Amino acid sequence: SDATASATVHADRPGPVMSRHVFGQFAEHLGHGIYGGIWVGEGSKIPNDHGYRRDVIAALRAIKVPTVRWPGGCFADEYHWRDGVGPRSKRPVKINTNWGGVNEDNAFGTPEFMGFVERLGAEAYVSANVGSAPPSETAQWVEYMTSPNGSTLAKERAADGHPGPFKVPYLGIGNELWGCGGNMRAEYAADLTNRYATFAKSGSGKMLKIASGPSDSNYEWTDTLMRLSGKNIDGLSLHYYTRPRDVQWNDKGAALGFPESEWASTMAHTLQMEEFVTKHSAIMDKYDPAKKVWLVVDEWGTWYDPAPGSNPGFLVQQNSVRDAVVAGLNLNIFAHHADRVKMAAIAQMVNVLQAMLLTDGAKMIKTPTYWVFDLYLPWMDATTLPIEVKSPWYHKDAVAVPAISASAVRDTAGQVHVALVNLDPNRSIPLSVALAGVSATSVTGRIVTGATMDAHNTFEQPDVVKPVAFTAAQVAGGTLTATIPAKSVVVLDLR
Numbered sequence: 001s002d003a004t005a006s007a008t009v010h011a012d013r014p015g016p017v018m019s020r021h022v023f024g025q026f027a028e029h030l031g032h033g034i035y036g037g038i039w040v041g042e043g044s045k046i047p048n049d050h051g052y053r054r055d056v057i058a059a060l061r062a063i064k065v066p067t068v069r070w071p072g073g074c075f076a077d078e079y080h081w082r083d084g085v086g087p088r089s090k091r092p093v094k095i096n097t098n099w100g101g102v103n104e105d106n107a108f109g110t111p112e113f114m115g116f117v118e119r120l121g122a123e124a125y126v127s128a129n130v131g132s133a134p135p136s137e138t139a140q141w142v143e144y145m146t147s148p149n150g151s152t153l154a155k156e157r158a159a160d161g162h163p164g165p166f167k168v169p170y171l172g173i174g175n176e177l178w179g180c181g182g183n184m185r186a187e188y189a190a191d192l193t194n195r196y197a198t199f200a201k202s203g204s205g206k207m208l209k210i211a212s213g214p215s216d217s218n219y220e221w222t223d224t225l226m227r228l229s230g231k232n233i234d235g236l237s238l239h240y241y242t243r244p245r246d247v248q249w250n251d252k253g254a255a256l257g258f259p260e261s262e263w264a265s266t267m268a269h270t271l272q273m274e275e276f277v278t279k280h281s282a283i284m285d286k287y288d289p290a291k292k293v294w295l296v297v298d299e300w301g302t303w304y305d306p307a308p309g310s311n312p313g314f315l316v317q318q319n320s321v322r323d324a325v326v327a328g329l330n331l332n333i334f335a336h337h338a339d340r341v342k343m344a345a346i347a348q349m350v351n352v353l354q355a356m357l358l359t360d361g362a363k364m365i366k367t368p369t370y371w372v373f374d375l376y377l378p379w380m381d382a383t384t385l386p387i388e389v390k391s392p393w394y395h396k397d398a399v400a401v402p403a404i405s406a407s408a409v410r411d412t413a414g415q416v417h418v419a420l421v422n423l424d425p426n427r428s429i430p431l432s433v434a435l436a437g438v439s440a441t442s443v444t445g446r447i448v449t450g451a452t453m454d455a456h457n458t459f460e461q462p463d464v465v466k467p468v469a470f471t472a473a474q475v476a477g478g479t480l481t482a483t484i485p486a487k488s489v490v491v492l493d494l495r
């Protein structure tokens, strides 16, 4: 019937590897993203390891965060790295002009960030200040971080507790240079990108340079940057936020208690990522047919109205089953574009926008989005397998979108996994998947869903939404069959 979906997984024609860096995360000096969320300081009563929250570190380690982008965002283009090195008691207090006008005491600076990524087993993606600092400042920051020894800046780093160089595999050349990073024209941004990239030289190890790219459908920006800077960069960033209402920036829609029409518009808007990635990639192909330059989707996720009673500058929002479905849809899109999308960072890691974790004093909860990242762990560095889906449509008001989204991979140990997202909030959908080139005889799985569209975890009830075993799938005669519940993310593991 028309309410049934079908698909074919082509393990017989494997696609590109999906870099684990697509599961990267963004941590900005914004609200309680870092202070309170990651860093509480050594004197805190909250259990900590040299100032880092133990609960947060353990939760993030469990989902194998590959990369952390820091210190911004908009914060990056007003950040002066010297404010965040040396003895903490001597660091200056600045105003965080982008995010709530609060004091920034710089307790979390470069050594603290590097200690954080080291504890996570992640790699550092440092965003340099292009908007309001000279190129020499970026060059000196890179020297402080990466020069082996001998120079005065290397000695300063040693005095800060790190005789050996830090690893900086990724350097961002400014952030949103078309907006908060300096309101530049694309041509000017391209010139600055070339200039800053020229003088930022790693003293040890490879350092890929990622230019500040477009947001949404700003294809002219991509064309100009690729044309004028394509030879000098290793990556181009893309930012796209999913808002239920995307007409005015100050009216985005609530994170909880929303009508089905806003579930539907959220789905339609988030699926635009497919079009943006496809079209930006096509422009990149024109200048870089060998696909050397990565498309780095280093800000993505939902952006709702601030949680009632919160500081609006802190971008606090709850995270529900809707966010889980959004995460699954975007990860599937990135899997389909694994040839060009080699890195991404969800915005943001803790307490900000579509966060993995929320904290309140000593309490911490894992969000539905966290659990989707947990389900997709086998996708890291796995070989993508083409999957074609014929799906029934979900209709609501003016929205009409395919209900089922899928991606499939063969993991590094050879096992095949299929992710299935049903974005229809009302109907479960029976599905059959032909498995070309997979000899599987059994299937297990896990599901993230909830009773309502906005089911979510709270500090009082932290386990309302979390993965449970999915037993409604069978495999026989080269066909996988399952009924995918409404508003759910399912990952199936074949054996």
Ligand code: AHR
Residues within 6 Å of the ligand: 028, 072, 073, 074, 075, 175, 176, 299, 347, 348, 353
């Ligand atoms: O993630 C919040 C903000 O969104 C970032 O600072 C900025 O880059 C973007 O506009």
